[in-house]
Structure formats: C-alpha cells, structure tokens
Amino acid sequence: xxxxxxxILWSYRWLFLNGLGVTVGFTVVIVVxxxxxxxxxxxxxxxxxxxxxxxxxxxxEAFRCTPILVQLIWFYYALxxxxxxxxxxxxxxxxxxxxxxxxxxxxxxxxxIVSIDxxxxxxxxxxxxxxxxxxxxxxLPQAIKRMIPALMNQxxxxxxxxxxxxxxxxxxxxxxxxxxxxxxxxxxxTYTAVAVAYAAILIPLTILVRRGEKRMAISE
Amino acid sequence: MSDTAKIEVKSLRKSFGSNEVLKSISxxxxxxxxxxxxxxxxxxxxxxxxxxNLLVVPDGGSVRxxxxxxxxxxxxxxxxxxxxxxxxxxxxxxxxxFNLFPHMTTLQNVMEGPVTVRRMPKADAExxxxxxxxxxxxxxxxxxxxxxxxxxxxxxxxxxxxxxxxPDVMLFDEATSAxxxxxxxxxxxVIQQLAAExxxxxxxxxxxxxxxxxxxxxxxxxxxxxxxxxPARQVIDSPREAATQAFLSHFHRTGALPPAPVTS
Numbered sequence: 160x161x162x163x164x165x166x167i168l169w170s171y172r173w174l175f176l177n178g179l180g181v182t183v184g185f186t187v188v189i190v191v192x193x194x195x196x197x198x199x200x201x202x203x204x205x206x207x208x209x210x211x212x213x214x215x216x217x218x219x220e221a222f223r224c225t226p227i228l229v230q231l232i233w234f235y236y237a238l239x240x241x242x243x244x245x246x247x248x249x250x251x252x253x254x255x256x257x258x259x260x261x262x263x264x265x266x267x268x269x270x271x272i273v274s275i276d277x278x279x280x281x282x283x284x285x286x287x288x289x290x291x292x293x294x295x296x297x298x299l300p301q302a303i304k305r306m307i308p309a310l311m312n313q314x315x316x317x318x319x320x321x322x323x324x325x326x327x328x329x330x331x332x333x334x335x336x337x338x339x340x341x342x343x344x345x346x347x348x349t350y351t352a353v354a355v356a357y358a359a360i361l362i363p364l365t366i367l368v369r370r371g372e373k374r375m376a377i378s379e
Numbered sequence: 380m381s382d383t384a385k386i387e388v389k390s391l392r393k394s395f396g397s398n399e400v401l402k403s404i405s406x407x408x409x410x411x412x413x414x415x416x417x418x419x420x421x422x423x424x425x426x427x428x429x430x431x432n433l434l435v436v437p438d439g440g441s442v443r444x445x446x447x448x449x450x451x452x453x454x455x456x457x458x459x460x461x462x463x464x465x466x467x468x469x470x471x472x473x474x475x476x477f478n479l480f481p482h483m484t485t486l487q488n489v490m491e492g493p494v495t496v497r498r499m500p501k502a503d504a505e506x507x508x509x510x511x512x513x514x515x516x517x518x519x520x521x522x523x524x525x526x527x528x529x530x531x532x533x534x535x536x537x538x539x540x541x542x543x544x545x546p547d548v549m550l551f552d553e554a555t556s557a558x559x560x561x562x563x564x565x566x567x568x569v570i571q572q573l574a575a576e577x578x579x580x581x582x583x584x585x586x587x588x589x590x591x592x593x594x595x596x597x598x599x600x601x602x603x604x605x606x607x608x609x610p611a612r613q614v615i616d617s618p619r620e621a622a623t624q625a626f627l628s629h630f631h632r633t634g635a636l637p638p639a640p641v642t643s
Contacts, residue, residue, distance in 0.1 A: 276478075278474060278476055278478035279478060279480065281434055281474070281478060282472075282474065282478035282479075282480070282537075284434060284463075284464070284467060285432060285434060285467055285470075285471070285472035285474075285541070286467070286468070286491065286492040286495075286496055286540070286541075286544060287464050287465065287466075287467045287468030287469075287492065287496040287544065288464060288492075288495060288496055289460050289461060289464045290460055292464075292495055292496070296491065296495050297480055297491075300482050301480075301481065301482050304482075
C-alpha cells in the first residue's frame with residue numbers, strides 16, 4: 160500500500176512558486192500575442208484579396224493541424240539549422256505557442272464575425288459608414304460577445320499547453336516539479352499538487368467569465 | 380423632367396452570375412416625388428432600390444442622386460469606399476428586416492449615424508435623435524433595447540435612424556413585409572407623413588392600396604424590365620399592360636389605410 164506524504168512538498172514551495180510565476184507570466188504573453196496573430200489570421204482570411212486569404216489560410220492550417228510538441232521542438236532545434244535563426248528556449252516556445260494559439264483564435268474570431276447577420280453591416284453602410292467603421296461600431300461589438308466563451312476556452316487550453324515548454328527546459332511549474340520529483344522521489348504527490356495548482360487558478364477564472372457572459376446577455 | 384430629377388437612373392444593368400436581374404432600367408424621381416416600385420418577387424425591384432444607394436454595385440449604366448453621379452460598366456472605375464460612404468450619407472434606407480443594432484438602445488441606434496458618420500457632438504446628436512424618435516411616436520422608448528419592441532416599433536425606429544442623417548432621399552425596401560398585419564398601419568402612417576412633408580422617396584412595396592394613396596408614380600417591374608409606368612391611380616385603376624393587369628388582380632387595390640394611431 161502506497162503511503163501518501165504531501166508534507167514533503169513544503170520544502171520545495173519556493174521552487175513551485177517560482178515555476179507557477181513563469182507559467183502564469185508565459186500564459187499572459189502567449190494569450191496576448193496569440194490574440195494579435197489571431198486578429199491578423201481572421202482579418203486575413205476575410206480579406207478582399209485572394210493572396211492575403213491564401214496566406215492566412217496557410218498560416219492557420221499549418222499551426223492548427225500539426226502537434227504543438229513538434230512545433231516547439233521545431234522552432235528551437237530546426238530553425239537555427241534551416242534559417243540560421245537562433246532563439247532562446249523562452250523566445251522559441253513563446254513564439255510557437257503564440258502562433259499555435261493564434262491559429263485557433265483566428266478561426267474563433269473569423270467565425271464570430273461571419274456569424275453576424277449581413278443586414279447589420281448593410282445598415283451601417285446605408286448610414287454612410289465605411290467598412291472599417293461598421294466593423295468597429297456595429298459588427299465587432301456584437302461578434303466579440305459571441306466569441307468570448309470560445310476564446311476563453313482556447314485560452315484555458317493555452318494555459319495548460321504551457322506545460323509543454325518544459326521539453327525546452329523553460330523553468331515553468333511542470334519543469335520545476337520534475338526537478339522536485341527527482342529530488343524527493345515523490346512524483347505522485349508532486350504532480351498531484353501541480354494539477355491542483357492549475358485547477359485552483361482556472362476554476363475561479365471560469366466562474367468569472369460565466370458571470371460576465373450573463374451580464375452581457377442582458378443587452379442582447 | 381430629367382433635368383430637375385432628384386434621382387436619375389439610366390440604362391442600369393445588373394447580373395448575379397448568369398441571372399440577369401436588371402435589364403437596362405431607367406427611372407427618374409422628381410424632387411419631392413414618391414415612386415412606388417411594384418411587381419412579383421424576383422422582378423428586380425429590390426435590386427434596383429439597392430443600386431440607387433449602391434449597396435449593390437451595378438454592372439452598367441449610371442446612377443445620380445442630387446449632384447453626385449456614378450457611371451458603371453467597361454472602362455468606368457469603381458468608386459472607392461470613401462466616395463461610396465459619403466454618397467450614402469445622402470440616401471436613407473429602411474430594410475424589410477429592420478436591421479436595428481441590437482447592442483444599442485433605441486436612442487443610440489438613432490444617434491449612431493450622426494455621431495460616427497457626421498462627427499456630430501454627442502449632445503447635439505442626442506437632441507436630434509430624440510426629435511426623430513418623437514416624430515415617429517417613440518420618444519418614450521428611447522432607453523429600451525430593440526429586442527423589447529414590437530415589429531412596427533422597430534421599423535419606426537429604423538425610419539428615425541435613417542432620418543437622423545437628414546438625407547435628401549429615402550428608400551424603403553419592403554418596409555412592411557415582415558410585419559404582423561395589425562402593425563403595418565403604424566409604419567405606413569409614418570411614411571405617408573414623410574411624403575406629405577415633401578421627402579423624395581422610392582418605395583418597394585406589396586401594399587398596393589398604400590402605393591395608390593401615397594405614391595405619385597408607380598413603376599411595375601417584371602423579370603428585370605419596367606413593364607408599365609405612370610401616375611399612381613392610373614396604373615392601379617386602369618393598367619394598360621396585360622402583365623400589370625394580371626399582377627394587380629391578386630390585390631385589393633383601393634380602400635383606406637388600416638387605422639393606426641401613431642402613439643406608441
């Protein structure tokens with residue numbers, strides 16, 4: 160019978176806290192950058208110009224249809240060989256995760272925009288708005304409401320995907336807990352604690368978003 | 380007549396794929412005139428209306444509203460988005476399905492054009508918007524969202540929204556077709572009031588009795604061509620063309636407007 164001993168983790172608390180800080184900071188960076196890539200991807204795929212549409216589509220499918228683990232390894236190990244681009248593990252993994260997330264955000268944002276009835280942008284145009292004005296004032300405010308649940312969901316996945324950066328030795332929570340597990344010979348306790356830490360951050364966030372959704376539904 | 384016309388459409392052509400929807404249509408609307416476009420579905424009347432404010436870009440011919448004129452067809456350069464936007468500020472449009480902005484209150488809907496397009500200060504735009512809402516009898520609904528209004532009220536807000544741009548002409552695209560029968564009258568009353576004030580209007584409608592009362596000219600279209608055109612009562616009461624006669628035989632052509640007090 161296995162004897163659980165969570166008390167031993169206390170001596171690694173600073174290691175965990177450190178890793179948690181890296182994980183959260185990393186998530187903020189890749190969510191923000193991912194949204195920027197996502198905006199480019201979405202508007203690119205809705206462009207009037209075929210070349211722009213094709214480029215956006217190529218970006219989206221390249222990152223959406225390949226495993227993130229392979230992308231991480233590829234960005235760090237293959238780019239220096241192929242393109243002579245050297246990156247630190249942190250830059251390589253931030254870039255790979257942002258682009259990976261961006262490909263999914265692109266589809267969410269594009270889907271939100273095209274889900275708005277065409278009559279809305281026509282009404283804007285009939286008032287004399289430019290396409291940009293009707294996008295900003297009429298379409299996006301409505302589309303964003305519809306995108307938020309899916310964007311949030313994708314961001315949760317992104318938060319958990321940061322655990323993969325440990326393969327490039329980026330010292331996130333999972334990497335630090337590997338260190339702790341090897342040191343303490345207590346991998347079960349260590350990884351259980353990691354799971355609890357992830358859930359402890361995500362569950363309050365999901366509750367917050369659900370409340371926000373309800374509040375916004377009132378003005379529909 | 381052509382020199383003084385407010386709206387002048389010449390040899391307009393439009394195809395969607397292989398389907399030729401408008402086959403060289405010409406139409407003049409005098410300043411202060413009200414023209415009703417009638418005809419069976421698929422006759423091209425909505426497309427013609429949408430060509431007047433260039434929501435649909437024609438393949439050939441020309442469109443003039445006021446002093447602004449656009450040419451289409453081979454060799455003609457398509458107007459850029461800014462020129463189009465500026466042009467559309469002078470033409471108000473009301474849609475079959477209202478197309479109100481659901482994320483804005485009634486007042487914000489009406490203020491949106493003046494604030495975003497005309498760059499009017501908020502306070503002035505609000506005064507203007509409240510006046511337009513009062514005009515369509517909905518002053519007390521200013522702070523409600525469109526979802527809480529009836530179809531007739533929504534359409535009156537949409538009219539107020541278009542009027543807030545202080546347009547030279549108004550275009551109505553089957554403005555009462557999506558309404559419950561008992562709500563049609565309140566919208567027609569507002570349109571009739573606009574006609575009485577001398578607004579230049581083009582109205583696509585299936586309300587034949589209304590067209591007879593309010594329009595001074597009627598254009599009957601079928602299969603992308605104008606079959607018959609003339610003074611409203613003459614076209615409705617004694618149509619010359621067999622196609623017009625056949626179409627009109629489906630309608631009660633006379634009778635008063637449905638009673639509807641323009642209050643709430």
